[in-house]
Amino acid sequence: MPLAKRIIACLDVRNGCVVKGVQFQDLASAGDPASLARRYNAEGIDELVILDVTATIENRRALTDTIRRVSAELFIPLAVGGGIRAEADAEAALDAGADKVALNSAALADPSLVTRLANRYGSQAVVVAIDAKRDRERFAVFSRSGSAETGRDAVEWARQAAEVGAGEILLTSIDRDGTRAGFDCEMTAAVSGAVPIPVIASGGAGTFDHFHDVFTHGRADAALAASVFHFSEHAVADLKAFLDARGVPVRRHSC
Amino acid sequence: MENGARRTEDGRPSVAVVDYRAGNLTSLLKGLSAAGAHAFVSSDPEAIRGAAGIVVPGVGHFAATAAIDEGLRAAIVEGAGHDRPLLGICLGLQFLFDGSEEAPDARGLGLLSGRCTFLRGDVKVPHVGWNTLERKRDSALLVGVDSGAYVYFTHSYAAPITDACVASTAHGADFAAIVDDGRRVFGVQFHPEKSGEDGMRILRNFVALCR
Secondary structure, eight states: OOOOOEEEEEEEEETTEEOSOOOOSOTTTTTOHHHHHHHHHHHTOSEEEEEESSOOGGGHHHHHHHHHHHHTTOOSOEEEESSOOSHHHHHHHHHHTOSEEEESHHHHHOTHHHHHHHHHHOGGGEEEEEEEEEETTEEEEEETTTTEEEEEEHHHHHHHHHHHTOSEEEEEETTTTTTOSOOOHHHHHHHHTTOSSOEEEESOOOSHHHHHHHHHTTOOSEEEESGGGGSSTTHHHHHHHHHHHTTOOOOOOOO | OOBTBSBOTTSOBEEEEEOSSOSOOHHHHHHHHHTTOEEEEEOOHHHHHHSSEEEEOOOSOGGGGGGSOHHHHHHHHHHTTTTSOEEEETHHHHHTSSEETTSTTSOOOOSSOSEEEEOOSSSOSSEEEEEEOEEOSOOGGGTTOOTTOEEEEEESEEOOOOTTEEEEEEESEEEEEEEEOSSSEEEESSOGGGSHHHHHHHHHHHHHHOO
16 A cells, blocks of 8 residues: 555644534543544544644643643654744644644744754654635735735745755645635645645545545645544544545554 | 663663654653653663663654764664664664665664665655555564554655565555564664554564563
């Protein structure tokens, strides 16, 4: 079997609690990132991303506690994003047990931060997150959680990010985020075809078909979603069976 | 426990993780602990000589291994292959060989013969993600691990398939995913501490050999 397409679950965390669309009936796990992580792991998720959606100074301690609790018994890759602004933020996340950090606005402001972190921890530990939105023929990059237009194009920025040392690109479609209307396959394919490193598609997951589309037409190496995995208790396993039946290579795990 | 004792009072074998400033070791230490070891990070040759097992970790560029000086190199090589199992992980596996085209001037440990090369083929490099192990023969590391098991990789260079290869993986071409020289020198190209239950089984198998 070839390299598997990765299914990544994103936990949007604020003050140590998962804040987005948790619909599990089991109240014990609702909102608790460590319980949710365990559950996803048991279902066969390939990787986890913790996104600190508040990312204020006061919350840094809560975040490292969350990373510590989530990583304590998980033996799959864990990435952390949101508010990684300087080397010290990355160091705190990695020391707490993260395997990768995702840089967004800070990398745009200072691409050499990517290089410094890659030199210190290896490129595999550095993900550059790109939030982009369609603007006529191009894909406009936004920073500061989608609030500030940068004047950059996603394909060109992804290429530069790879050159300065990023190990992966996490590409989020602002147009599709939260819509459940499907990933932006055209944008994902444009970026994936332009860089030698893996591209994780994000934004718009709503159905199993959307994952199939982004892995085929979108040429994504991995796909990330948050609330879609809360639809049912076995969403991750069911999604993998769906993709496997359609010829998309996915990891089948033993447990 | 003092670093250097081969076993803790509660019977956990001490495993030295060689520190040469190559990346973050938190996940690996956590994995080794969960696998039953008392894992400690050290760049002190005496502490490494005193351990029941040695792990050479590593991410990044082969040239980073230049930080392993002669004293450290001797401490790793001396015990290896006798009563002190050695496990190279990722770049640590590549370091067991003679060298790598990534840094032609850097000398590997030479415990296994062959040179590591860039992953070639019509595939994305670095090779990042979950891929399958194809078992070639039995190994103490592979007890309880099925052929076809998925493990997590992240690398651009790889070791050749030689007599020491006990499991291979394909990405562009086949490369050595697990090596075992039959004298307790082991290497894994993937990250067992991030490879779910199968990865943990491989770590437990290694720790069980350390005594």
